[in-house]
Structure formats: structure tokens, C-alpha cells
Amino acid sequence: MRYLVKKLVILIVTMFLISLLTFFAFHILPGDPAQLILGTSASPEKLDALRAQLGTDKPLLVQYRNWITGFVHGDFGTSIRYSMPVKDLLQDRIPVTLLLGLMVLVLTIAVSIPLGVHAARIRGRAGEHVINVLTMLGISFPGFFLSILFMWIFGLVLHLFTPGRYVDLATDPLGFFRFMFFPALAIAVPQIAILTKYIRAAMLDELSKDYVRTARGKGRSRTGILYGHVLRNAIVSVVPLIGMMIGEIFSGSIIVEQVFGIPGIGRLLIASVTGRDFPLTQTLVMYVALVIVVTNFAVDILIQVIDPRIRLQG
Amino acid sequence: MKKGRSDFILGFLLTGLIVALALLSLVWTPYDINATDAAARLLPPSLLHPFGTDSMGRDVFSRAITGARFTLFVAAATVGCTTVIASLLGLAAGYLGGAVDEIIMRLVDALSSFPGILTALIIVTVMESGKYTIILALTIMFIPSFTRIVRTGTLQYKDADFVRSNRVFGDSGLRLLLVHIFPNTFPLLLSSIVVGFSNAILAESSMSYLGLGIQPPAPSWGRMLYEAQSTIFTAPWCALAPGLMIVVTIIGFNCLGEGIRKRYLDRE
Numbered sequence: 001m002r003y004l005v006k007k008l009v010i011l012i013v014t015m016f017l018i019s020l021l022t023f024f025a026f027h028i029l030p031g032d033p034a035q036l037i038l039g040t041s042a043s044p045e046k047l048d049a050l051r052a053q054l055g056t057d058k059p060l061l062v063q064y065r066n067w068i069t070g071f072v073h074g075d076f077g078t079s080i081r082y083s084m085p086v087k088d089l090l091q092d093r094i095p096v097t098l099l100l101g102l103m104v105l106v107l108t109i110a111v112s113i114p115l116g117v118h119a120a121r122i123r124g125r126a127g128e129h130v131i132n133v134l135t136m137l138g139i140s141f142p143g144f145f146l147s148i149l150f151m152w153i154f155g156l157v158l159h160l161f162t163p164g165r166y167v168d169l170a171t172d173p174l175g176f177f178r179f180m181f182f183p184a185l186a187i188a189v190p191q192i193a194i195l196t197k198y199i200r201a202a203m204l205d206e207l208s209k210d211y212v213r214t215a216r217g218k219g220r221s222r223t224g225i226l227y228g229h230v231l232r233n234a235i236v237s238v239v240p241l242i243g244m245m246i247g248e249i250f251s252g253s254i255i256v257e258q259v260f261g262i263p264g265i266g267r268l269l270i271a272s273v274t275g276r277d278f279p280l281t282q283t284l285v286m287y288v289a290l291v292i293v294v295t296n297f298a299v300d301i302l303i304q305v306i307d308p309r310i311r312l313q314g
Numbered sequence: 315m316k317k318g319r320s321d322f323i324l325g326f327l328l329t330g331l332i333v334a335l336a337l338l339s340l341v342w343t344p345y346d347i348n349a350t351d352a353a354a355r356l357l358p359p360s361l362l363h364p365f366g367t368d369s370m371g372r373d374v375f376s377r378a379i380t381g382a383r384f385t386l387f388v389a390a391a392t393v394g395c396t397t398v399i400a401s402l403l404g405l406a407a408g409y410l411g412g413a414v415d416e417i418i419m420r421l422v423d424a425l426s427s428f429p430g431i432l433t434a435l436i437i438v439t440v441m442e443s444g445k446y447t448i449i450l451a452l453t454i455m456f457i458p459s460f461t462r463i464v465r466t467g468t469l470q471y472k473d474a475d476f477v478r479s480n481r482v483f484g485d486s487g488l489r490l491l492l493v494h495i496f497p498n499t500f501p502l503l504l505s506s507i508v509v510g511f512s513n514a515i516l517a518e519s520s521m522s523y524l525g526l527g528i529q530p531p532a533p534s535w536g537r538m539l540y541e542a543q544s545t546i547f548t549a550p551w552c553a554l555a556p557g558l559m560i561v562v563t564i565i566g567f568n569c570l571g572e573g574i575r576k577r578y579l580d581r582e
Contacts, residue, residue, distance in 0.1 A: 025440065139564075140564040148543055152546045247429040250429055255520050258523075259543070269435065270524055273439045276439060278439070285428070289427065289432065292427065292429065
């Protein structure tokens with residue numbers, strides 16, 4: 001319980017700091033938002049009008065207070081470029097990015113666990129080198145290059161999907177998953193490489209412990225020991241890594257959504273940055289940061305539930 | 315064989331190759347990197363154009379090796395600035411402890427709790443895009459992890475016997491910090507610097523791909539890939555050349571990092 005309270009306090013402090021960092025980044029760094037949006041040739045009257053609209057003519061602390069109270073009440077401000085409430089812009093896009101992220105997570109875990117266990121099992125044999133080389137390659141391909149390669153190979157050469165033609169979930173669910181599989185794979189590849197390495201290391205660590213010898217002495221099969229005892233303990237030590245991956249997966253999807261033309265949060269974010277749509281960028285950054293921090297919090301709690309040793313320490 | 319030797323050899327070969335090409339582009343490129351040639355559009359690789367030409371008839375090889383220079387410059391500047399700032403922060407946090415430590419580490423935690431690319435995007439939104447903005451953005455993005463490493467190292471050696479004995483002999487705090495503690499954090503720091511290079515290259519090329527990094531007419535690998543995307547089916551070399559340059563560079567730095575880790579840090 002004390003652990004939970006402590007974590008909750010840290011969560012709130014972190015959120016507060018993130019809101020400060022996000023807000024002041026937009027207001028302290030050199031450059032006047034109104035000027036950047038309208039360009040250098042804008043008339044002073046127009047600049048003043050836009051400043052009033054953005055609220056940048058008020059003192060900083062008042063601006064911050066207004067922004068935060070709005071945010072807490074679900075009023076995310078109005079986008080300049082789309083001239084519509086940010087909330088409405090988010091509504092259709094959140095499920096798309098969320099599903100993409102979920103697909104990546106499932107794909108990563110489904111591939112890494114058997115691969116990591118296998119790598120631990122064949123330690124010291126030739127096959128281990130193949131896995132080493134593959135994981136090294138996996139972390140060396142930038143997401144956008146992989147995406148372009150996938151579009152070329154799976155889309156244009158093998159015709160497994162049509163590049164550039166996004167399929168809406170509501171109109172054709174099967175087509176949606178078929179299209180989204182490839183961007184999900186492009187984001188998942190480096191994550192798979194990292195997770196496989198960690199699972200292998202965690203498995204080897206566990207395999208050297210006494211309980212493995214005992215289980216073997218009792219006559220359990222190798223596979224039974226690997227999956228029944230060792231993997232369960234190894235998983236506990238990689239759960240924190242999966243928490244960290246949430247952020248990585250989102251970073252990946254910002255870029256990959258752009259390459260594949262997927263109408264999600266990432267693409268909206270890039271459009272807001274290139275279009276200098278300050279209210280939109282500010283809200284998106286804050287929103288995404290919140291989602292990530294809260295997910296990490298949830299993972300921390302989860303670890304606690306599955307591993308009582310940490311609960312005792314806290 | 316010494317631990318990690320094969321990683322070092324491969325790492326030095328690959329990074330050496332890329333650095334050599336980047337240096338070569340300073341004094342000589344086969345063609346002018348911005349010279350367009352309507353008659354030589356989308357030519358496949360040949361002796362005249364080793365990596366072919368792009369949709370504007372520009373020589374891909376010349377652009378790719380010049381791109382190496384810009385990318386390596388951004389990466390080196392980023393890692394350099396990060397190392398200096400993070401070392402100061404990490405030493406201060408670790409050595410002084412107390413409130414200073416608490417403030418620095420809470421800020422570092424907040425900064426690293428959201429993806430680095432968001433930090434970079436905020437900075438690019440507020441400032442003009444370009445080489446120096448991207449260096450600033452990436453530096454801020456990398457400060458948390460580097461600071462943690464230096465702080466951990468400092469904590470580890472702050473109360474080590476040799477530091478205590480030097481304190482007894484009257485060494486000042488600053489001398490203890492710079493002469494006795496800081497050099498001991500090098501092996502850990504060095505491996506982060508090398509891995510930092512590959513992360514910086516990944517981040518820079520991603521930002522340039524999005525049009526938010528190095529600005530044209532300066533060639534960058536990320537931008538070249540963006541431009542080549544629409545002709546990937548008819549002229550794959552335009553995308554493969556910069557893409558594989560990125561991959562080779564990153565593998566090179568990762569191998570070096572792995573070598574350092576195996577030789578100096580693993581206690582297996």
C-alpha cells in the first residue's frame with residue numbers, strides 16, 4: 001500500500017513536470033508563435049489578433065493555468081490549421097494508433113518469447129550466431145527504411161497489400177488488419193530484436209539457479225523446465241522492459257504512420273509540427289506523454305502484483 | 315582471442331569506411347551534388363554512376379557520401395554536447411547529493427518519461443528547422459541517459475578507498491571529482507558515446523525523412539529516402555543507397571559499442 005501511494009505521488013509529480021516542460025518549451029524558446037504562423041510579412045494588427053486568439057498576449061502563468069484547467073476538463077483547445085476543436089480531431093485517430101500499437105505489442109511478444117527461449121536453449125551452438133546476427137540487424141534498420149522496403153517487397157512485388165491505400169476499420173475490418181500488419185511489423189522488428197536478447201539473457205540467468213537442478217533431479221523434461229519454471233521467472237524480469245517499449249512503439253508509429261499514410265495520432269502530430277499548429281502540437285505532446293506515463297505506472301503496479309519480492313522491498 | 319575482438323574489427327571497418335567516404339566528399343565528389351541532368355534521370359547503377367541517378371538526374375553516389383558528412387557532423391556534435399552537459403549534471407548530482415541530486419534527477423526523469431522524438435518535435439516546432447536546431451533537439455533528447463550513467467559512476471567511486479585517501483591528503487573537492495572520480499566513469503560513458511552515435515544517426519535521419527532535420531539543398535540520407543519513396547518500384551537504388559548507408563553506419567557503431575561492452579564492462 002505504501003508502495004502504491006509512493007508511486008502515485010511520483011506519477012503526479014511527473015505529470016506536473018511534463019506539463020511544465022511542454023508548456024514552457026512552447027513559450028520560453030525564442031520565437032513568437034504568432035510570427036511563426038503568419039510569417040515575417042504579417043501586419044501588426046493581424047499579429048495582435050492571432051496573439052489574442054492563441055492567448056499568448058496574457059501573462060505566462062495565466063496562460064498555463066488556462067491551458068491546464070482546460071486540459072483537465074477535456075477542453076483541448078482549437079487547432080489553427082483545421083479550425084476545429086482538437087478533441088474532435090483526436091476522436092477518429094486515437095483508435096487507429098491504439099490498434100496499431102496493440103498489434104505491435106502482440107507481434108513483439110509472440111515472436112520474442114519463443115525466439116529468446118530458443119536462443120537460450122541452443123547456447124554455444126552455431127544457430128546462436130544466426131540469432132545474434134539477426135538481432136544486430138534488427139536494431140540497425142531505421143523504421144522508415146524498413147517501411148519503405150516492406151512497401152516495395154510486400155506491396156509492389158508480392159501484392160500482399162496496396163501501399164498508400166489505407167483501409168478503414170469500419171468499412172473493411174479484415175482489409176484493415178491486412179494493411180496494418182506491415183506497418184506493425186516495421187515497428188516491431190527492432191523491439192523484437194531487443195526483447196529477444198533480454199529474454200535470452202534472463203533465461204540463462206535463471207537456468208544457472210538451484211531450482212533448475214532440483215527440477216531436473218525430480219525428472220522434469222527439459223521443455224517442461226524451460227517453459228514451466230524458467231520462463232515464468234524470466235518474464236518477471238523483462239516486464240519492466242515491456243513498459244519502456246510503450247514509448248518506443250509510439251515513437252516508431254509516428255514515423256511509420258507517415259510512411260504508410262495511416263491517419264493516426266502520429267501523422268496528426270507531424271502535420272501539426274510542419275504546419276506550426278501550436279495548440280494542436282502542445283496538446284498532442286501532452287496527451288501522448290500522459291498515456292505513456294500512465295501505462296508505465298500500470299506496468300509498475302503489474303510487476304508488483306506478479307512479483308511479491310518487490311512488494312516487500314517497497 | 316581477446317574478448318570482443320571480432321566486434322571491434324567489424325566496427326572499425328564499417329565506421330572507417332563511412333568516415334573515409336565522408337572525408338572524401340569534402341575534397342572530391344564524382345559529380346556536383348546538386349547538378350540536375352534531364353537526360354540522365356533514374357539511370358541504374360553503372361560505372362559512370364556507381365549508385366545510379368535519382369529522378370532529377372543527380373548522381374546518387376555523390377549525394378550519399380556528402381550526406382554521410384552531414385549526418386556524421388550532426389551525430390558528433392550531438393554526442394559531444396551531450397557528453398559535456400550530462401557529465402557536469404551527473405557529477406554534480408552524484409557528488410553533491412541531497413537537494414541538487416533530487417532536482418536534477420526529477421527533471422531528468424520527467425524528460426525521459428516521454429519519448430525523445432516528442433522533445434525533438436517540440437523544439438523543431440518552436441524554432442526554425444535546420445542543422446543546429448536538430449543538434450539542440452537531439453542533445454536534449456540524449457541528456458537523461460548520459461546523466462544517469464555519469465551519476466551512477468560518481469556514486470560508485472565517491473566513497474571508494476582511493477578517493478577517501480586522497481581526501482585525507484588534502485585534495486580539494488574539485489580535484490577529487492575531476493582527477494579521481496570522473497576518469498573512472500569513462501568505460502561506461504565511452505560505450506554510451508558510441509551507442510549514442512548510432513542513436514543520433516537514427517534520430518537525425520528520421521527527422522530529416524520527415525522534413526524536419528537537415529534542410530535541402532544539403533543532402534541527407536533521410537531526405538534522400540523520402541524523395542526516393544515514390545520511385546522505389548522503378549528505381550530501387552535511389553532508396554537502397556542511402557538506406558543501406560544508414561544501416562552500415564549503425565551496424566558499425568553498434569559493433570564498436572558491443573566490443574567495448576564485452577571487453578571492459580562484462581564480468582561474465
